[in-house]
Amino acid sequence: MANIYSRVEFFYQENPEAEAIVPQEKVEQYFRRRAWHAASSHDMEMEWRLFSLLIEYIDQSGFYSFDSLAPVDYEMLLYRARERWHDFPLDDAGIERAFDALRDFYKIALPEAEEELFEILNVARKTCLAKKEELFPREGESLLVEDDLSEEDIAELNRRLDGLLRSVQIFYKDEKHLPDLARAIFRFCGPEMRPEDLDSPEKKEEFWHSFWDYFLFDYHMIDDDNTPLHAFFVQRQTEMDWVDRKVVQDLMRSRFTIFYVVSIGDESVLCRDLFTDEDMVLPLPDMPMADYDKVLLYGHMHARDTMLLNHICSVPATKKLRHRIKEEIQRQFDIYRWRSPQASFDEFFARNTAAVLHVIHLMTSLAQLRVVPMLRPRRKQSDALVLPQNFAAPQQRLERNALALGIGAEERGIIQRIYADFVRQSSLSLQVKKRGDTLAAAITVFLIVNSISLHEEDKLCRLFRTTPTLLVERLREMLTALDCILFDPRYLSEQGFINALFMELDTQKKE
Template identity: 35%
Template sequence: MQNVYESMSLFYKNKPKGTPFLFPKDITERFLRRNAWKGADDDELKHQWHALSLLLTVAAEWKLDTWDFVSIGDYREMFRRFIASRKHLKTPELVAELDFFFNVLESFCKFYEKDAEYLLERLTEARESFFAANMFLLPKPQEKDDFYSVLEHKDMLQPEDMQQLNECLDTLLNTLGDYYHTGKYLVDFTRAIVMYGGQDFDPQDTADSQEREDFFYGFWDYFLFDYHLLDSDLNPLENYYKHEHNRLSFTDASILRDLLKARFTVFSIESVDGDVVICRDIFTDENLELPVPESYITDYRKTIFMGHVHSGGVMLLNYITTIPASHKLQERIKREVMRQYELFRYQQPEAGLEDFFLREAASVRQLIRIMTEYAQLNVLPFRQYPEPVERDSHPLPEGFDTVAKVLDDMGRASGIGIYSRSLLKGLYIDYCILGSDTPETMKSPIALAAIFYVFMIVNGMQPKDARRFINRLKHPWEKIKQIADSIYNTLKCIPFDPRYLTEDSFVQMLYAER
C-alpha cells in the first residue's frame, strides 16, 4: 500500500497538462512532513492529504490560479466529496469531520500564506455555511454550469448578471410568500402585521397602491428576516431553509444562505460616489457602500437607510427603506435605540447590540417610525426600573421541570411563543428566589395561574382583560389575586417591566405613553 508521500507524488504526476494547481508539490510535502515530525502517523497524514487534494482538485476544475478566488461554494463542494464514501456517518461524526477538514485547511493556510487573514475569514465563513437554524446540513453537489456557481467566481458582476440574480431572488421571494400564506402560518402572519404596522396601523391607510406596495415590501423584509415564529422561534428564512433545503436548487440554496447572513441595521448616508452611496452604521460607525437607491432623494445628508445588509457572498441587500431624517434627528434616534438596547439587557445582560437587533428589530423599526413621522423627541418613558434578579448563584426551584412544562402549556395555549415563554419561566424563578412561599405552594395550579396573571400585567395587558383570561382556568380568583399581589410587590414589578417584556410588548410600550 502506498504511503502518503507516494500518493501525493502520483497525484501531482497525473495532473492534466495545462491545469494549474494552487501550490506546488514541495510545499505540500513540507507541510505533511512537518506534521509527521509532530507525531501524525501515516493514516492521519493521508486524511490530511485527502483534504488538501480536494482543495487542489476543485480549484483546478474552475481553473483558479490563486487561493483568493476559491469560493464558499467551492469549499462546500470539497467537503461533500471529502465524506462522499462515508454516507453512513451520523451528524456528530459529520460535524467532527467538518472540523477536521477545515482545521487542516486553516493550518495549511497559516503555513503557506504569511498574510492569511482574508483566507482564514473565508474559511470560517465556509465552515459556518454548513449550519442553518442551529442544524447541520450537507450541501448538494455543485454543478459547474449552475448560475450561482459561475457568479461566485467572477471578479465583477455585469448588468446581465445582476438582472438574472434579481430574477432569481424575486422568484425565490415569491415562493416564500406562497409558503407563508398558508393556513399553518396564519396566526404568525397576522401577528407580524400588527408588530410591523404598529398599534395604530389601519389597512385602509394603505389604500393608495404605491403606499401599499411600499408597506408590504418593508413588511416582507421584516417578516422574513426578523420575525420569530411562535412554534420554533426561528425567523421564516431559517424555518424555510431548515424544512425545504432538500428541495431547493443549488442557486436558491446559495441565495438563501447569503440572505441568512444579512443583519438588520440603520445607516446614514455620508456621500455619493457615482453609482454607490457611502453609508455609515449610525450605531457602530461601520462604513459600507450601497447602490444608489432608485427613488429620488433630495438631500442625502438628511436621509437614513434601514434594512438588511450582507456585504459578503454574492447577495448584498434585500429591500432597503429610505427615511428622511436630519442630523439632529439621527442623533436622537441613536440615543433612543440605545436606551431600548439597555432595557433589553435587563433580560439578557450579556447581549450585544447585534443580539438586540436580532430579537427586537420590530421595536426598533417602530421607534424610528414614531420619531420620524410624529416628530416625537422621546419615545421611551423615563422611569426607575427594577433591577434584574441574580439567578446564577441559586439552584432551580424544586420540581421546576414539571412546573416549566405547565407554564409552557399555558403559554402555548394563549399564543405565546418560545422566547416569551422563557421570560414567563424567568418570572417564576425570580419569585421562587425572593418570595417566601413554600415549594409546594409554588407548584400549585393557583400559584402558576398567579404567575401567568402577573406576566400579562407586566406586559401591558389591562387587569380586567388578564382576569378574564385567568377565569378560564376555573381557580378561585381571590386566592390567585393574593399570590399575584405578593409576586408583583416582591419583585417590585412595573407595567412594561423590561425584565419580562416580550417582543410584542416592546412594540406596545412605544405607544403606551403617547
C-alpha cells in the same frame, strides 16, 4: 499544540461575540482532551476550522442556540468549509470525521444539550453523505460569490429573489400560519395603525413590502422562535434547485442595519452604519438621490457587506435628527441590557427590530424629541436561577400552557424567569409554588408588566385548573415579592417595548 491554542485565542480576540455562543474555555477544553488522546496537529487544525466556521455561521445567521440548527445548516457549514479551504476533506471519511468531531465537541461545549440536538446531527450526517457531490462549490454559482456582477447576473438574481419571495408569501398565507401573521402585523403596525386605513394603493404597496421584509427576516415564530425565512427554508429546501438554495442561505446571513449616505460617486455610494461607523460601499440606486445627506436608510445587509436585492427603506432625517434617533435607540438597548447584560447591538436588533422601527417612525413623522421612556427596575436583575429537578414538571406545564395561549418562545423564556425568581424569593410552601394558580400568576405578571391584554382569562384558569380568586391572590403575592413595575426592564418583551413607546407618546401629548 501551542499553534491551535494561539489560533483559538486570536479568533476570540477578533470575534468577542463568539464567547456568548461557545465560551473559549470550552473550545480549549476540547483540544486538551484531543491532545491527551494523541490527535494529530492536522486533525485538530481541520476540527478548529470547522468549529470556528460553525461559530461564525451561528452568529451571522442570527441563531440563538445550537438547537436552532437544522440538517440543511450542517450542509451549508460543510459547503462553506470547502469553499474557504480547498483542502477540507469532503469524501465519506472526511464527512464522518467532521460529524464525529461535532458530536464530541457538543458533548463538551453543551453538556446539558437535549437528545434532539444529536438526533438532528445524525440526520445531517446521513444527508451530507448521501448528497456529498452537492457540497462542492460549483462553477455555475459564480453570480453568488463574485464581487463584480454583470447586468445579466443581477437580473437573474432579481428574478430568482422575486420568485422566492412570492413562494414564501404564498407559503405563509396558509391558514395554519394566520396566528403568526396576525401577531406580526400587530407588532409591526403598533397599537395606532391598521393596514386597511391606508388611503392610497401606493401606501399600501409600500406597507406590504416593508411588512414582508420585517416578517421574513426579523419576526420570530410562536412555536419554535425561528425566523419565517429559516423555517420556510428548512421545510422547502429539498424542492429548490442549488442556486435558489444558495440565494436563500445568503439571505439568511443578512443583518438589520441602519445607515446613511456619506457620498455618492460615479459608480457607487459610500454609506456608514449609524451605530458602528463602519463604511459600506454600495451600488448606485436606480433613482437619483436628492438631498442624500438628509436621509436615513435601513434594511438588511449581507454579511459580506453587499446590499441585498430586497427592500430598503429611507426616511428624511437631518444630521441632528439622525443623532437623536441614535440616542433613543441606544436608550432602548440600555433598557434591554437590564434583562440581557451580555447582549450585543446585533442581538438587540435581531430581537427588537419592530420596536426599533417604531422609534424611527415616531422620530421622523411626529418631530418628537424623546420617545423611549426612562425605565429602571426597582431591583437589579438577579443571576439566572436553575430550579431543582423537582420543579421540572411545573416548568414543563408552564411552557406547554403558555404556548397554548399563543405566547412566543422568547416571551415563554421571560415567564419562566418570572416563575423562577418568585420561587427563589417566596416563602410559600413547595406545594403552593408548584400549583396551577402560581403558574398562571407568572403568565399574568408577564402580561401586566408588558401591558398586554389577556382576552382569555377563562382559558388561562381552565388550563391551569384554578379559579380567578386564587389567581388574583397569587398574583398580588407575586407582584409584591418581585417588586414589579409597569414595563419592568427585567421582564420586558419586544411587544412591551412597543407598548411603552406609545404609552410614552400618549403621556407627552397629555402634557
